[in-house]
Amino acid sequence: MIAIAFYLLTGLLFVAALLVILSRSPMSSVLWMVVAFFAITGHYVLLNAQFLVVVNLIVYAGAIMVLFIYTIMLLDLSKGLKHKRSILVRLAGIVSGGLLLTVLVAAMRRSSEAAVGDLALVGQTSFVGLVKPLGLALFRDFLVPFELSSALFLAALVGAIALGKKGGTD
Amino acid sequence: MNDFAILCLIPALPLLGFVVTGLFGKHLGRMLSGWLATLATAASFGLALALFIAHPDGFGAGAGFDGKLFDWLPVAGLNLSFGLQLDPLSLMMTLVVTGVGALIHLYSIGYMHDDSGASRFFSFMNLFIFSMLVLVLADNYAVMFVGWEGVGLCSYLLIGFWFTRDEYNAAAVKAFVMNRIGDLGFLLGLFAMFTTFGSLSFGTVFGKAAGMASGTPVLTLITILLFVGAMGKSAQIPLYTWLPDAMAGPTPVSALIHAATMVTAGVYMVIRSHVLYDLAPASLALIAIVGLATAVWAALIALTQRDIKKVLAYSTVSQLGYMFLALGVGAYSTGYFHVFTHAFFKALLFLGAGSVIHALAGEQDIRKMGALRKKLPITYLTFLVATLAISGIPPFAGFFSKDSILAAAFERSPILWAIGVFAAFLTAFYMGRLLVLVFHSSSRVKEGVHPHESPWTMTVPLVLLAVGSIGSGFLGMPAVFGLPNFISDFLAPAAGAYESHLGSGTEWLLMAISVVVALAGFGLAAWRYGPKAVVPGEDVDMKGPARWSLVKFRVDELYEAVIVKPLFALSSWVSGTANDRGVDGLVRGGAGLFSGIGRLVRRLQTGNTVFYLFAMTLGVIVIAAIAALG
Amino acid sequence: MGTITLDHYVYLATALFSVGVAGVLIRRNILVMFMGIELMLNAVNILLAATSAFRGDSSGQVFVFFIMLVAAAEIAVGLAILTTIYRNTRSIDIKHYNRLKG
Numbered sequence: 001m002i003a004i005a006f007y008l009l010t011g012l013l014f015v016a017a018l019l020v021i022l023s024r025s026p027m028s029s030v031l032w033m034v035v036a037f038f039a040i041t042g043h044y045v046l047l048n049a050q051f052l053v054v055v056n057l058i059v060y061a062g063a064i065m066v067l068f069i070y071t072i073m074l075l076d077l078s079k080g081l082k083h084k085r086s087i088l089v090r091l092a093g094i095v096s097g098g099l100l101l102t103v104l105v106a107a108m109r110r111s112s113e114a115a116v117g118d119l120a121l122v123g124q125t126s127f128v129g130l131v132k133p134l135g136l137a138l139f140r141d142f143l144v145p146f147e148l149s150s151a152l153f154l155a156a157l158v159g160a161i162a163l164g165k166k167g168g169t170d
Numbered sequence: 171m172n173d174f175a176i177l178c179l180i181p182a183l184p185l186l187g188f189v190v191t192g193l194f195g196k197h198l199g200r201m202l203s204g205w206l207a208t209l210a211t212a213a214s215f216g217l218a219l220a221l222f223i224a225h226p227d228g229f230g231a232g233a234g235f236d237g238k239l240f241d242w243l244p245v246a247g248l249n250l251s252f253g254l255q256l257d258p259l260s261l262m263m264t265l266v267v268t269g270v271g272a273l274i275h276l277y278s279i280g281y282m283h284d285d286s287g288a289s290r291f292f293s294f295m296n297l298f299i300f301s302m303l304v305l306v307l308a309d310n311y312a313v314m315f316v317g318w319e320g321v322g323l324c325s326y327l328l329i330g331f332w333f334t335r336d337e338y339n340a341a342a343v344k345a346f347v348m349n350r351i352g353d354l355g356f357l358l359g360l361f362a363m364f365t366t367f368g369s370l371s372f373g374t375v376f377g378k379a380a381g382m383a384s385g386t387p388v389l390t391l392i393t394i395l396l397f398v399g400a401m402g403k404s405a406q407i408p409l410y411t412w413l414p415d416a417m418a419g420p421t422p423v424s425a426l427i428h429a430a431t432m433v434t435a436g437v438y439m440v441i442r443s444h445v446l447y448d449l450a451p452a453s454l455a456l457i458a459i460v461g462l463a464t465a466v467w468a469a470l471i472a473l474t475q476r477d478i479k480k481v482l483a484y485s486t487v488s489q490l491g492y493m494f495l496a497l498g499v500g501a502y503s504t505g506y507f508h509v510f511t512h513a514f515f516k517a518l519l520f521l522g523a524g525s526v527i528h529a530l531a532g533e534q535d536i537r538k539m540g541a542l543r544k545k546l547p548i549t550y551l552t553f554l555v556a557t558l559a560i561s562g563i564p565p566f567a568g569f570f571s572k573d574s575i576l577a578a579a580f581e582r583s584p585i586l587w588a589i590g591v592f593a594a595f596l597t598a599f600y601m602g603r604l605l606v607l608v609f610h611s612s613s614r615v616k617e618g619v620h621p622h623e624s625p626w627t628m629t630v631p632l633v634l635l636a637v638g639s640i641g642s643g644f645l646g647m648p649a650v651f652g653l654p655n656f657i658s659d660f661l662a663p664a665a666g667a668y669e670s671h672l673g674s675g676t677e678w679l680l681m682a683i684s685v686v687v688a689l690a691g692f693g694l695a696a697w698r699y700g701p702k703a704v705v706p707g708e709d710v711d712m713k714g715p716a717r718w719s720l721v722k723f724r725v726d727e728l729y730e731a732v733i734v735k736p737l738f739a740l741s742s743w744v745s746g747t748a749n750d751r752g753v754d755g756l757v758r759g760g761a762g763l764f765s766g767i768g769r770l771v772r773r774l775q776t777g778n779t780v781f782y783l784f785a786m787t788l789g790v791i792v793i794a795a796i797a798a799l800g
Numbered sequence: 801m802g803t804i805t806l807d808h809y810v811y812l813a814t815a816l817f818s819v820g821v822a823g824v825l826i827r828r829n830i831l832v833m834f835m836g837i838e839l840m841l842n843a844v845n846i847l848l849a850a851t852s853a854f855r856g857d858s859s860g861q862v863f864v865f866f867i868m869l870v871a872a873a874e875i876a877v878g879l880a881i882l883t884t885i886y887r888n889t890r891s892i893d894i895k896h897y898n899r900l901k902g
Contacts, residue, residue, distance in 0.1 A: 006804050010812055017816060017839055021823030026831045033835050040842050043812075046804075047853040049861055052845075059868050064838070064875050071879045072831060075886055089780075090826050096787045097822025103791050104814040106798040128858045129849070137858040138865070149869050156873035163880035166887075777901030779894050783824055 005046060013039035030068050037061040049129030173221065174237040177256050180217050180264060181303035183210045187296035195289025203289035204279035207296045211275050214303070215268035222261060236309045236373075243312075250370065255309035258660050259506070263306040263438055266513050270430045271299050273631040277521050278422040280627035281528060291331060291420070298324035302431050306438060310371040311360055314439070318356065318403065321432045322349040328427065329419040341415040348412040352402015359395030362388065376445040384449045393446050393453040397460075400436030405487050406494060407464045411726050413487055417479040421524030424479060429486050429516035434509045437493045441502045448500070458498025458582070462589055465491030467723075469596035473603075474719040477534050478523045481604050485560065486516060488597060492575055495590060501578035503661040507646040508575060510657065511567035514638035515559040521635065522553040525628055526608060529621040536604065537705060541613035545621040550609050552632040557605045559639040561598035562688040567643030573684050574646065580680055581671060587680075591687055598691030606699040614705070809850035816843035830882055830892045834875065841871050 016036035023029045044052045187210030191203045236255030243250040282288040301320025308314035330342030367375045405413040465488045472484035496505030543550040559566035580587035646657035823836030845864045852860025
């Protein structure tokens with residue numbers, strides 16, 4: 001049962017991802033990206049990472065993709081860019097990606113016997129992703145990075161506004 | 171105050187004089203600097219005299235006293251200390267150096283009073299006196315070497331005193347370099363000595379050497395190497411060409427350094443080391459031959475020189491040859507006797523020449539002098555005394571010392587004696603020539619030059635030295651006269667006793683021959699340049715042997731071609747090609763290597779972002795592959 | 801094909817990551833390249849979350865949280881920069897962004 005869900009989601013995810021990078025117009029890419037995010041969220045559900053489910057939807061599918069859409073609409077893309085590169089470069093890119101995949105899988109395989117083991121634990125029986133334990137971990141063990149991230153956001157905020165001003169930075 | 175303290179004061183006073191006149195000369199002014207320097211030297215003479223009077227009959231069999239001033243190089247195995255010692259030989263040398271030195275300082279006050287650099291002159295002169303005293307008062311070879319180098323330095327400073335003239339600087343450098351070449355031999359001798367005896371102190375070395383067999387190769391080596399140093403310092407063949415050129419310095423310098431004192435340092439050194447030389451007959455033979463050859467060679471050159479100082483310079487070289495001849499036949503105290511008398515009359519000759527030059531406003535060519543005896547009476551009379559002394563005419567000093575040397579030479583080999591007599595003939599001839607051409611014959615003085623006698627600061631030393639030229643001979647009379655030989659007796663503990671084995675008849679005969687030869691030479695010159703009125707001609711008119719003599723047998727040119735030019739060529743090659751291509755090339759090559767690498771690496775920075783991404787991906791692939799395979 | 805083990809998730813993440821890399825290398829449109837980067841980040845997120853769930857260690861998911869944080873900030877600033885560059889060069893083709901040539 002779980003396995004079926006897993007494979008379905010995985011298939012959806014891959015289709016969406018491939019279409020993201022292969023679509024002709026950026027708008028389509030964005031929309032397929034949203035689909036991919038939903039698939040990923042589904043995977044989080046399978047893993048019982050409840051907090052991440054919510055956060056993923058809100059932050060990624062909600063905020064980030066909306067930003068992308070805003071930007072696309074802001075920029076005038078009617079000049080008819082050629083989105084594709086020369087055949088050779090595209091070939092090189094795909095080959096690189098495939099090579100990377102192969103090698104990484106091989107590396108994972110090497111380490112998989114010893115490190116990962118075959119814990120059959122999946123989904124409902126994992127308690128780690130629940131909000132309360134996660135919150136406790138966040139505010140106990142990872143308090144400092146959490147506070148620092150607020151500073152990070154402040155910096156990003158100021159930077160984005162400063163960069164976005166018309167008439168140069170101030 | 172004990173004796174050793176007085177001994178330390180003797181070199182200390184001129185050192186103090188050097189420092190004071192050197193640092194404050196500008197404020198003191200010329201006259202005061204001169205008097206200060208003179209007083210320092212005279213005070214040292216006084217102290218030495220006091221020591222002499224306190225020990226009039228020498229120091230007995232113990233040959234004097236010594237003491238250590240401070241530990242100099244307490245290195246394991248070497249342990250040098252800076253010490254002074256006084257024995258008959260060094261006491262006599264000290265008296266000569268400070269006595270004649272003080273007179274020459276006095277003379278210089280008058281001679282240099284027009285020169286703006288006079289205070290610098292006096293500080294250098296005092297430094298010289300100090301160095302010379304360190305040399306003769308040293309108690310080990312290392313300290314002697316310090317003095318040795320010091321006098322070489324002062325010689326350089328004083329020859330090149332008028333440093334604005336390039337040729338004077340060149341002469342100073344030439345003197346220093348030739349000295350240095352000799353010093354290399356001296357140092358090698360010191361190294362050999364240390365390796366053999368384990369010490370450089372006189373007492374230790376001579377004590378250990380006394381136990382060695384005569385003719386030991388290492389002793390021959392050491393003594394020959396030390397003599398190489400003497401060759402440079404005392405201007406023997408082949409390292410003599412610097413001395414005539416050194417006449418570029420002021421005349422008092424020529425008198426003091428290049429007549430009376432520095433050039434005799436080599437003789438002193440050999441006498442001091444006589445224990446070693448007695449055990450190395452081969453080097454003694456070498457010394458005798460070199461000395462004799464130098465005596466003749468230099469005399470031949472002096473026959474045709476036109477510069478009054480150059481004649482005297484070659485004469486010095488020649489007389490030094492005589493001294494080494496005496497040492498070479500084992501008559502050490504006789505050789506020293508000639509040093510003693512020569513100091514007086516040679517210094518007198520130079521100072522007299524200086525007086526003439528001063529009177530003629532700088533003229534040094536004897537073809538432009540003549541008939542000066544009426545205008546410069548004191549100068550003339552003292553010069554006459556000195557000329558007679560050097561020619562070996564009795565009863566003046568030179569006769570006794572030179573004759574003693576010739577007698578000693580005859581004892582060794584009549585051939586040596588005969589050549590020596592020939593050199594004596596030449597000496598009398600060229601000195602007579604000089605005297606007549608300068609003071610007699612007809613006046614060839616230039617228009618507008620009015621010769622006048624020199625001031626008292628210059629004539630008083632002349633007179634005093636003349637007295638010495640007459641009187642010093644009587645201190646070392648040969649045995650046949652029945653009078654005691656003070657010099658020989660006094661020096662015996664330090665220089666070894668020399669017994670003459672000639673019969674008295676032979677002695678008288680040799681003396682008579684010497685007198686006849688000297689008179690003949692002198693008379694011939696007097697006739698040729700006096701009544702016959704021959705005047706040395708222009709350079710181009712000289713032909714044949716005379717021309718050879720005039721051009722100094724082209725020895726300088728030989729050295730120039732064989733040694734100097736190749737060295738300069740080598741030097742310019744090294745500083746040019748070897749430096750530019752070699753060293754600079756390496757440095758530039760190193761820099762070029764790195765900038766080349768940089769140029770290559772820079773091509774990675776294409777600015778093309780996708781290229782960077784590709785590179786990154788490639789890197790990750792490689793790392794993962796290593797993880798996968800490793 | 802029964803239980804899903806951690807291995808499955810590992811392969812999933814790896815494949816997604818490679819797709820992201822390929823996307824970045826192929827496309828010239830900056831926006832699509834950004835999206836490729838997002839895919840890569842999400843692949844890592846999946847891997848971390850899965851490992852954390854299978855191991856019972858919550859720090860993996862905390863880390864995912866932080867990655868999302870940073871990704872958000874990064875996108876914000878990145879798009880701002882993109883806008884500025886667009887104003888200057890009138891293009892979002894990466895071919896035109898080569899002024900830093902050394």
